[in-house]
Ligand SMILES: Nc1nc2c(ncn2[C@@H]2O[C@H](COP(=O)(O)OP(=O)(O)O)[C@@H](O)[C@H]2O)c(=O)[nH]1
C-alpha cells in the first residue's frame with residue numbers, strides 16, 4: 001500500500017482548524033484515505049500568534065496521525081510547505097489549506113488521476129476550481145474570484161504553464177519525483193505553487209489539473225491585491241531563473 005502524508009500549512013488557524021480536524025476524522029472514518037497508508041497529518045504552524053500549535057498538539061490525543069511542527073517566526077505558506085515536504089516520510093503528500101475549502105473526498109479524484117494499482121501515473125495532480133467540471137459551492141467575493149483569474153491568466157502568459165488554476169490549495173505530490181527540484185525552490189510565500197509547477201515543467205514531470213469541488217471559507221489570510229502583486233513579481237523573477245538555470249530532465 002502506498003504511503004500518504006497530509007500537509008496543512010497553518011498561520012493563525014486556531015479558529016478554523018478544529019472543524020478541519022473533525023472533517024478529516026469523518027473522511028478517515030468514511031474510508032477516503034483507506035486505499036493508502038495515512039502516516040501523518042502534518043500541521044506546519046508558521047509562527048502563528050494564536051494557539052494553533054497547542055490546539056493541534058491537543059488534538060493528537062484522539063487523532064494520533066496529527067503531528068505538529070512550528071516554524072518561528074512566520075515565513076510564509078511556501079516555506080511551511082517545503083518544511084512539511086522535508087518532514088514527511090511518505091511517498092505521496094497531499095498539500096491542503098487548513099480551512100478545508102476543498103472537501104476531503106475530493107482527494108479520491110487526485111488519487112485516481114495519479115495512482116492505478118502499483119503504478120504511478122503523474123508526479124503532481126492539482127485540484128482546480130476553474131475547469132468546466134469544477135464546482136464552486138460557496139463562492140468568494142467577485143473581486144477575489146476575478147483577481148484570482150487575472151493572476152492565473154498572467155501566469156499562463158509569463159510561464160506557458162497550461163493550467164487554469166494553479167492556486168487551489170489542494171495538490172497531491174509524488175515526493176520522489178520532485179526530490180531533485182525541491183532544492184531549487186526559493187519562494188517562501190504564496191507564489192510557491194507556480195514555482196513548483198514551473199520547475200516541474202522544466203524537469204518534464206507529468207502534471208495533471210483535476211476539477212474539484214470547492215467551498216469558500218471565511219477568514220482568508222490572503223490579501224488579493226497586495227499578495228497578488230507580490231506573487232506576480234515573483235512569477236516574473238521565476239521566469240528569469242528558469243531561463244538562466246535550465247533544468248536537465
Ligand atoms: N504558513 C503560512 N501559511 C499561511 C500563511 N498565510 C496563509 N497561510 C495558509 O495558507 C492556507 C490558505 O490560506 P487562506 O487564507 O485560506 O487563503 P484563500 O482561501 O486561498 O484566500 C491556509 O492554510 C493558511 O493557514 C502564512 O503566512 N504562512
Ligand SMILES: [Mg+2]
Nearest residue numbers: 097099101217
Ligand atoms: Mg481559504
